[in-house]
Amino acid sequence: MKPLQLDSNGYEGTYKLIGEEVSFDFVSTISWPETEWAHDWLHNADNFINWSVAAGLIDKKQAKKLGSQSNAELNRQMKEVYSIRKELYQVLTAFAFEEKPATIIVKKADTLFHKVTKYRHIDARTYKWIWDEPLILSAVLYPVIWNAVSIITDLDHSRVKHCGACNWLFYDKTKNKSRRWCDMEDCGSRDKALRYYHRQKK
Numbered sequence: 001m002k003p004l005q006l007d008s009n010g011y012e013g014t015y016k017l018i019g020e021e022v023s024f025d026f027v028s029t030i031s032w033p034e035t036e037w038a039h040d041w042l043h044n045a046d047n048f049i050n051w052s053v054a055a056g057l058i059d060k061k062q063a064k065k066l067g068s069q070s071n072a073e074l075n076r077q078m079k080e081v082y083s084i085r086k087e088l089y090q091v092l093t094a095f096a097f098e099e100k101p102a103t104i105i106v107k108k109a110d111t112l113f114h115k116v117t118k119y120r121h122i123d124a125r126t127y128k129w130i131w132d133e134p135l136i137l138s139a140v141l142y143p144v145i146w147n148a149v150s151i152i153t154d155l156d157h158s159r160v161k162h163c164g165a166c167n168w169l170f171y172d173k174t175k176n177k178s179r180r181w182c183d184m185e186d187c188g189s190r191d192k193a194l195r196y197y198h199r200q201k202k
Helices: 022-027 045-054 060-067 071-096 103-119 137-153 184-201
Strands: 120-122 129-131 160-162 169-171
Touching: 022 071, 022 137, 022 169, 045 060, 045 071, 045 137, 071 103, 071 137, 071 160, 071 169, 103 120, 103 137
Parallel strands: none
Antiparallel strands: 120 129, 160 169
């Protein structure tokens, strides 16, 4: 799996779309969350817009239009992006650690869901769901919020997991629910190397 070409701001790691669900990919845009090594891949609007294209939320034409806004306006809109990420992270992480999210956290996700439903419509020609074109950065996340709610209500929570090393979230689609890592090339290989090292030390 190839890493996304995002501005690393000096960080030596990489970011990959490993979540199997777009909301997992979104909340996993912080490497090593809640640690001293934490790195936010969405530290600027350009990275968020590029991530959104890679995640299939917008096309390059929409990306260009969103990115044409002033830096001050984009920075203001990013605050809402961070707020949404925090709320979705709280509810999805609980499932990944085999816990029940607090009622207040679920209610916050439900409030987000109600806000975005009016922007989703049935296409009269294709009879499929479509979203209004996003005019602000947070609107790009409406399908992500919808996806997160579908995880809460519809998916098998026993398959919602976190990487055993970096804590990124993913949906385990293996037949026997055996996936342990965000990516075997990164955390999986690192863990195997560490375990081999410790065995040799004994």
